[in-house]
Amino acid sequence: MWLPSFATDRIERERRPPAPEPRATLLAIGNRRLLAAVNAVAAREGLRPGLALADARALVPELVVAPATPDEDARALARLAAWCGRFSPWTAPEGEDGLFLDITGCAHLFGGEAALRADLLARLGALGFAARAAIAATPGAAWALARQGDGGDIARQGDGGDIARQGGGEGDLAGLPVTALRLPDALAADLIRLGLATVGAVEAVPRPALVRRFGPLLVRRLDQIFGRLDEPIAPLAPVAPLRVRQAFAEPIAAPEQIAAVARDLIETLCARLAAEEKGLRRLALVFFRVDGTRLEASVATARPLRDSRRLTRLIGERLATLDPGFGIDLALAEARRAEPLGAAQPALLCSTTAASDDALADLVDRLAVRCGPDAVLRLGPRESHVPERAVGRIAPLAAAPAFPPGPTRPLRLFARPEPVSALGDGPDTAPEALTWRQTLLRLRRAEGPERIAPEWWRDAEGAPARDYWRVEDEAGRRFWLYREAPGRWFLQGVFA
Amino acid sequence: MSGASRHGLLAELRERIDRVGRPEAGLGRVHALDGGGPLDRALPGGALPRAALHEVVAAAPTQAGAAAGFAASLLGRIAAGEEAGAVLWIAALEGEVGLPYPPGLAVFGLDPTRLLLLRVGAAEDALWAAEEAARSRALAAVLVETRRLDPLAGRRLQLAAEAGACAILALVVPRRAGEGAGHRAGFSLFEVSGLPGADFRVSAWRVAFSCRGGPGALWPRIEWCHATHRFGVAAELRDRSDRARTAAAGA
Numbered sequence: 014m015w016l017p018s019f020a021t022d023r024i025e026r027e028r029r030p031p032a033p034e035p036r037a038t039l040l041a042i043g044n045r046r047l048l049a050a051v052n053a054v055a056a057r058e059g060l061r062p063g064l065a066l067a068d069a070r071a072l073v074p075e076l077v078v079a080p081a082t083p084d085e086d087a088r089a090l091a092r093l094a095a096w097c098g099r100f101s102p103w104t105a106p107e108g109e110d111g112l113f114l115d116i117t118g119c120a121h122l123f124g125g126e127a128a129l130r131a132d133l134l135a136r137l138g139a140l141g142f143a144a145r146a147a148i149a150a151t152p153g154a155a156w157a158l159a160r161q162g163d164g165g166d167i168a169r170q171g172d173g174g175d176i177a178r179q180g181g182g183e184g185d186l187a188g189l190p191v192t193a194l195r196l197p198d199a200l201a202a203d204l205i206r207l208g209l210a211t212v213g214a215v216e217a218v219p220r221p222a223l224v225r226r227f228g229p230l231l232v233r234r235l236d237q238i239f240g241r242l243d244e245p246i247a248p249l250a251p252v253a254p255l256r257v258r259q260a261f262a263e264p265i266a267a268p269e270q271i272a273a274v275a276r277d278l279i280e281t282l283c284a285r286l287a288a289e290e291k292g293l294r295r296l297a298l299v300f301f302r303v304d305g306t307r308l309e310a311s312v313a314t315a316r317p318l319r320d321s322r323r324l325t326r327l328i329g330e331r332l333a334t335l336d337p338g339f340g341i342d343l344a345l346a347e348a349r350r351a352e353p354l355g356a357a358q359p360a361l362l363c364s365t366t367a368a369s370d371d372a373l374a375d376l377v378d379r380l381a382v383r384c385g386p387d388a389v390l391r392l393g394p395r396e397s398h399v400p401e402r403a404v405g406r407i408a409p410l411a412a413a414p415a416f417p418p419g420p421t422r423p424l425r426l427f428a429r430p431e432p433v434s435a436l437g438d439g440p441d442t443a444p445e446a447l448t449w450r451q452t453l454l455r456l457r458r459a460e461g462p463e464r465i466a467p468e469w470w471r472d473a474e475g476a477p478a479r480d481y482w483r484v485e486d487e488a489g490r491r492f493w494l495y496r497e498a499p500g501r502w503f504l505q506g507v508f509a
Numbered sequence: 510m511s512g513a514s515r516h517g518l519l520a521e522l523r524e525r526i527d528r529v530g531r532p533e534a535g536l537g538r539v540h541a542l543d544g545g546g547p548l549d550r551a552l553p554g555g556a557l558p559r560a561a562l563h564e565v566v567a568a569a570p571t572q573a574g575a576a577a578g579f580a581a582s583l584l585g586r587i588a589a590g591e592e593a594g595a596v597l598w599i600a601a602l603e604g605e606v607g608l609p610y611p612p613g614l615a616v617f618g619l620d621p622t623r624l625l626l627l628r629v630g631a632a633e634d635a636l637w638a639a640e641e642a643a644r645s646r647a648l649a650a651v652l653v654e655t656r657r658l659d660p661l662a663g664r665r666l667q668l669a670a671e672a673g674a675c676a677i678l679a680l681v682v683p684r685r686a687g688e689g690a691g692h693r694a695g696f697s698l699f700e701v702s703g704l705p706g707a708d709f710r711v712s713a714w715r716v717a718f719s720c721r722g723g724p725g726a727l728w729p730r731i732e733w734c735h736a737t738h739r740f741g742v743a744a745e746l747r748d749r750s751d752r753a754r755t756a757a758a759g760a
Contacts, residue, residue, distance in 0.1 A: 369594070369646070369647050372645050372646055372647035373595060373645070373647035373648070375645065375647070376641065376642060376645040376647050376648075377625075379641060380627055380638055380641070380642070383634065383637065383638070384627060384628075384629050384634055384638065387628075388627055388628050388629060389625065389626075389627055390625070390626040390627065390628060391624070391625055391626070392611045392621070392624070392626065393611075393622075394612075400610075403612065404610070404611055404612065409625060413621075413622040414622070415622055416611060416612050416615070416621055416622075419612065421613075421616070421709065421710075421735075422610060422612040422613040423610055423613045424574065424577055424578055424581060424609065424610060424613045424614065424617070425574065425577060425606050425607040425608060425609055425610055425613070426607045426608060426610035426613075427607040427608075428603070428607070428608065457705065458705070458709075460709055483709050485705060485706070485709070487705070488571065488703070488705075489575065489702075489703040489704045489705040489706070489713070490571065490572075490574060490575065490703060491574065491703075491709070506607060506610060506613070507573075507574035507577075507606050507607060508574065508578070508613070508709070508712075509574055509575050509577060509578020509579070509581070509617075509703065509712050
């Protein structure tokens with residue numbers, strides 16, 4: 014698909030002018046100001062990208078210009094590629110003004126390839142994007158036909174573009190000019206100067222000669238356009254292994270309608286998962302708003318799940334935060350991550366019955382939805398003597414290994430040891446008093462030191478060894494202190 | 510009717526009334542704190558009900574660590590009465606006193622392999638999570654840390670504990686000394702301040718105790734031995750608490 018005036022359409026879409034007006038974006042190269050992109054109205058007046066602004070103004074005095082913003086254009090194109098996810102999961106932006114959609118196996122959902130293209134162009138036109146689309150057996154051929162095909166004038170509604178004949182359409186392709194080969198401008202100009210003006214003419218030249226004279230790119234492009242070299246479309250986001258969709262003739266917006274749609278989609282998805290003996294670990298619901306915005310709600314579960322009632326309840330809280338705007342016309346449920354769910358269940362945290370297993374998994378999921386995916390924490394032993402490394406995160410529902418017996422450890426530990434200023438400490442004695450968080454603590458008892466050396470293979474720069482002390486102040490409060498170097502004391506934990 | 514038998518009759522009637530009002534409370538298992546010692550004798554019926562809210566309140570903000578230790582030992586006793594099931598500790602005071610450190614929990618009789626931690630920032634999330642967890646019937650016990658527990662929140666937790674037959678411990682660390690113990694919303698309330706111990710293998714607290722359907726008690730020194738995992742009340746103090754109890758019963 015080709016969006017010949019994407020950069021200007023994008024701006025126009027945001028401003029919503031009352032009538033079509035000639036519009037262009039500007040690029041400053043040195044002290045010259047050149048047109049970077051022009052819209053259809055400006056193109057009809059004879060303006061082309063690369064023209065100097067002064068010349069353009071002479072031709073079209075009422076031309077509206079805006080600075081070119083390639084970064085924003087790229088981001089907007091990526092968003093549009095994501096929006097095209099309503100047609101196919103394999104979508105990717107191409108260059109500055111193109112999109113690839115792999116519609117293999119998707120066209121039947123729209124009533125055939127021609128109907129899919131018509132729908133795509135109509136929707137893009139409604140969003141304010143001029144587009145031309147071609148469907149072909151290879152991405153290279155589709156690229157060429159979208160830009161070079163004889164679709165006539167660039168159309169805002171669905172009459173632009175071509176569908177190449179099934180099985181390659183080599184006859185059509187051979188007649189295309191060499192600029193259809195996705196080559197750098199200089200290379201294409203060289204070919205034309207040598208009289209190789211069409212794809213067919215280049216194809217007729219012996220390949221070793223082509224490689225010698227023009228490098229490997231030209232031959233690769235030829236192979237790609239004729240399908241001799243596979244060119245997969247790399248989607249922006251990983252493609253979900255399983256997804257179900259539902260389109261609406263009338264856009265929906267009421268929260269209860271959205272909830273009902275979510276329930277239906279999840280039920281369908283769970284039925285498909287049951288057939289594959291799989292359960293969900295990550296579920297996403299994607300909604301496409303009529304104004305071209307894509308909304309997403311997703312939840313993760315602690316273990317594979319395909320109970321549609323539970324999944325619906327889990328994702329329900331997320332749905333409430335979505336803004337349907339003027340309505341939603343398409344919804345997808347995607348199994349972002351699915352894992353086998355059969356007879357073998359993982360060993361769960363000290364549970365006695367299957368019912369309490371389920372209840373615990375359910376609880377962990379609900380806590381994670383409300384408090385954040387990293388909030389539910391299970392800590393298991395790690396092979397380290399350094400206190401902050403001696404425990405590590407394990408899966409919330411896994412069976413935990415026991416902690417090895419060791420020296421006394423504090424009840425609570427600070428994530429970062431807090432520096433304290435110590436008074437009256439000697440090389441082998443604990444301080445008599447210390448100031449922690451602007452409070453003076455007079456110590457009356459101390460036990461230590463316990464020397465803990467950092468692992469030399471972990472800290473390349475050589476972290477100092479720590480001498481740990483248990484201390485108690487006059488009020489009976491107990492702390493865990495360590496000294497890193499003479500005079501440098503830290504408070505790391507609290508005892509009871 | 511003698512004072513002693515009248516007291517026994519009253520206690521039995523109270524228990525029956527309790528069961529009428531709250532069916533779960535009668536079924537909930539009870540947990541001996543010190544094997545029939547002075548702590549258990551201060552409790553109506555001689556034990557702590559499982560399906561209830563118990564508040565452990567730090568007497569001052571500086572007593573957060575000491576109160577956490579007392580709460581951990583209480584949590585350990587409650588979980589030990591259950592042969593299985595996880596214990597959820599909802600940590601909301603990480604900035605003040607750090608996160609519970611599993612290798613240090615075993616000395617309070619709490620098995621770290623059964624522990625699930627939940628780190629929350631907002632107080633309302635902590636209380637919501639405690640309610641959800643207690644009602645889920647998936648856990649042996651829940652501990653929730655909070656800055657304050659107002660009567661309404663306390664009542665909600667008590668109802669959740671009854672509905673899910675799950676003990677909830679609220680560890681309340683107030684912003685100012687003495688603020689947290691004004692109102693008891695659950696079954697029992699322990700106001701705790703730490704005391705200097707004889708050595709680091711014994712933890713000691715001063716505890717003011719009140720509970721529903723009992724006279725309450727003030728224990729100037731309760732000790733927890735890290736090796737035996739048992740509460741102890743010093744001998745001379747045991748007499749005083751018994752005297753207080755007999756006086757209250759006779760009144």
